[in-house]
Amino acid sequence: MITLKGITWDHARGYDPLIAASALYLEEKGVAVNWQKRSLTNFGDQSLEALSKQFDLIIMDHPHAGVAEASRCLLSLHNLLAASTLQELKNASAGPSFESYHYHGTQWALPIDAAMQCASYRPDLLGSLPIPSNWKEVFDLSNVLKRKNLCIGMALCPTDCLCSFLSITAQWGSPITENNPLLVSTEVGIKALEMIRSMRDQFHPNVLDWNPIALYDHMSTENDIVYSPLAFCYTNYARDAFRQNLLHFHTAPEIKNAVLGGAGIAVTASCKEPQIAADFAAWICSNTIQSSIYVNAQGQPGNKFAWEDAAANKLTHNFFSNTLATLSNAYVRPRYQGWPKFQQWLGEKIHAFLVNDTPPELLLKELQEEYSASYKKENN
Numbered sequence: 001m002i003t004l005k006g007i008t009w010d011h012a013r014g015y016d017p018l019i020a021a022s023a024l025y026l027e028e029k030g031v032a033v034n035w036q037k038r039s040l041t042n043f044g045d046q047s048l049e050a051l052s053k054q055f056d057l058i059i060m061d062h063p064h065a066g067v068a069e070a071s072r073c074l075l076s077l078h079n080l081l082a083a084s085t086l087q088e089l090k091n092a093s094a095g096p097s098f099e100s101y102h103y104h105g106t107q108w109a110l111p112i113d114a115a116m117q118c119a120s121y122r123p124d125l126l127g128s129l130p131i132p133s134n135w136k137e138v139f140d141l142s143n144v145l146k147r148k149n150l151c152i153g154m155a156l157c158p159t160d161c162l163c164s165f166l167s168i169t170a171q172w173g174s175p176i177t178e179n180n181p182l183l184v185s186t187e188v189g190i191k192a193l194e195m196i197r198s199m200r201d202q203f204h205p206n207v208l209d210w211n212p213i214a215l216y217d218h219m220s221t222e223n224d225i226v227y228s229p230l231a232f233c234y235t236n237y238a239r240d241a242f243r244q245n246l247l248h249f250h251t252a253p254e255i256k257n258a259v260l261g262g263a264g265i266a267v268t269a270s271c272k273e274p275q276i277a278a279d280f281a282a283w284i285c286s287n288t289i290q291s292s293i294y295v296n297a298q299g300q301p302g303n304k305f306a307w308e309d310a311a312a313n314k315l316t317h318n319f320f321s322n323t324l325a326t327l328s329n330a331y332v333r334p335r336y337q338g339w340p341k342f343q344q345w346l347g348e349k350i351h352a353f354l355v356n357d358t359p360p361e362l363l364l365k366e367l368q369e370e371y372s373a374s375y376k377k378e379n380n
Contacts, residue, residue: 017299109264
């Protein structure tokens with residue numbers, strides 16, 4: 001029996017649907033796919049090259065596409081899957097998910113999972129209060145909630161304060177764009193940093209410690225956070241009995257240009273059965289599997305037909321239909337070789353700014369210098 005080894009990330013959304021689908025694949029095709037887990041932080045930051053030497057299949061983050069191209073640690077799916085199969089998967093992509101793994105003419109992964117930063121709330125606590133549609137209304141809601149001894153939550157650990165900075169600058173007309181010498185305009189950059197600092201001051205006191213999972217775990221088990229404007233979405237918390245209290249999800253403030261998340265499934269260069277691994281990847285990303293066993297087993301599909309599926313929305317209290325507009329208009333991060341290391345550094349710097357109250361003008365100058373250097377390092 002052929003056995004493939006894969007690596008994903010440690011959460012029900014990232015692990016459970018792979019186990020369920022792989023069991024079905026073994027039954028139908030006689031091919032076993034065994035999965036291991038890594039932390040959410042390592043999912044975003046761990047070396048793709050190192051992982052590729054240990055596994056046949058990798059669940060990866062799209063900003064690493066440039067690393068894949070430069071190191072050739074992954075195999076081009078154009079050489080393993082028929083053009084018609086790739087076109088079908090592209091046509092079924094939820095938002096820009098498929099394109100986010102297409103870099104310099106090569107498809108490095110298939111979108112197995114789709115996500116973006118969006119809003120969430122406790123319907124039982126929000127009551128008749130309106131869901132904010134822009135950032136002014138977010139802070140207005142914060143003031144209303146304070147009078148009720150309630151608050152707004154946010155995920156502002158280093159990884160997530162970075163992504164919020166990217167979303168906000170993109171929404172305000174200065175997106176960080178690959179090969180653009182300017183990171184962001186001075187006006188927009190300072191304004192974004194100041195607003196994130198206002199979030200630190202006005203929202204829940206633990207925001208600097210939280211990633212989305214920690215935020216949602218708190219929101220769904222405690223009763224002090226009513227709403228969160230911007231964090232990577234997790235369908236699990238919109239399902240009955242996943243946690244003590246149900247969360248509902250909604251489009252991000254301003255709707256457009258929230259950072260794209262999600263995950264792709266890629267075949268490594270060390271895989272001894274690359275064709276079989278690619279066939280499995282195409283199968284698990286297909287309309288049928290994504291809309292059935294994948295979403296039913298806590299998955300968050302990368303396939304738009306699953307996002308539009310009535311049964312999937314009933315299962316998740318309309319998680320998919322309520323957030324699809326933000327996904328469809330999501331902002332795709334740069335993917336050049338030097339971006340992942342710069343992105344990690346950028347998150348740590350913005351987080352330190354929030355901890356230490358660095359002057360935003362000085363921080364922005366440092367961010368610009370390191371951004372420029374990240375391209376030079378790539379070319380050396």
